[in-house]
Amino acid sequence: MAKPKKFVMAYIVNRCIDCKACMIACKSRWDVPADHFRTHIDAGNCPTMPGKTRTHYLPSQCNHCDDPPCVTVCPTKASHKRDDGLVYIDRTICIGCKYCIVSCPYDERFYNEEAGVAEKCTFCFPKIYEGYQPACVETCLGHARFFGDINDENSEVSKVINEAVKNKQKVWKLRTDLGTEPNIYYIQY
């Protein structure tokens, strides 16, 4: 029997040029409130090599963790883990207590004042079932972002991750020490 779908994302961070097109594309597709974004680009300096300091751009968004703290703390089960790997907020029963927002170690959730609910990246569900890629992936100029089913060996994201592992490139996820088992892969050559 085929493995169930498990959606993940991968970033090749060297390709990110901080153009922020992903942030805007996401915002325009999902009508995100004015002062918030569902995906971010953070800049980090590398101070470990004196004289060779570099700025790196690191995209981030909801990691759709396998052990998501936001789902554990949500009293109403509005935040839930779907069978296809997505962590999704059911807006009809979210009461807006903000507990999930403080529980996310990645600070990827925010409070939507107008709707009175918590909000975050959904990997563009349900658009991904209509044949679209997530907006950030579609729009990325440098082709830094990849999305797909990691249980399908032929998906683009699986190929990119396997390739990186095979070529001994650096592949990591954010703060795996916290035990959240995130599902966004960072790749750096």
Added chain:
Amino acid sequence: MVFQEAFEWKIAIYLFLAGTGAGAIISGALSDIYKREKYISYIKAASLIGMPLVAFGTLFLLFDLGQGLWKPWLLIYLFANPKSVMTWGTIILALFIICTTLYGAYNLGIIKFGGGKAIKVLSIGLGLATAGYTAILIGVLRAVPFWHQSVLSILFLVSALSTGISATLIVRELFFKDESHTEVYRITHFYSMIIEIFLLLSLVVVAFNGVPEMIFSIKTIVFGSLSFRFWVGVLLVGIIIPLIFSGSEKLHLDGYRMIIIESMVLIGGYNLRIIIVHAGAFTDKFANYIVG
């Protein structure tokens, strides 16, 4: 590093009021089990404020809600997830309010049946659960390392007892004053504040030796933007001055001077909650992962 901004003053007020109400009930019901006749004025004062303070604090929780505030039927879902500490809290608060309404009404002579010893023990248990829960709510979050330490629940519990005694003594002075002694409360209060100092010290020492986010939080409290609230609001006003006055029988006051000193404990209790809430900083998501 980034401070959390989702929980603000409304949550701090809730943590404070729920703790104070629970503390009042714990101290009142303990006195009740010990010697009801002797401390009846104190028990009545605790009954008058215990449940209302917790209920009033819960109102702040409701006002902090988003969609749940204007669609109150959704609140039934608060019982949906047994893994969520907020679900536990909802159950604890509901039981506490029911139990202490009965207990309080009996003590104030509104109803005749008091439920005997069982309801006293239950009130103490639910009081401890309510006061402890206010810290566990934020203590279980591994996303905010500063909150993620077990001393927080004991600190909040002791502070709840201390502020609960203060609030009850004020109400007793205003509405139920009689000739009975309050010496036992002075001593309990004195020691609870001594323990509070040690717990605060432990919080500070542990945080200063913790992960970078904890150090960031505690530096904000001890030296940074929250330092005035900490040194003056919590330590001086909330603990040291009341400690001096409750430390000696000679200095122990009554009348409006006592009300002022006890009010200072309440101000300290609120300040403690608000600095802890505001100092919470998220884990650094990219730490150690930027390589050259």
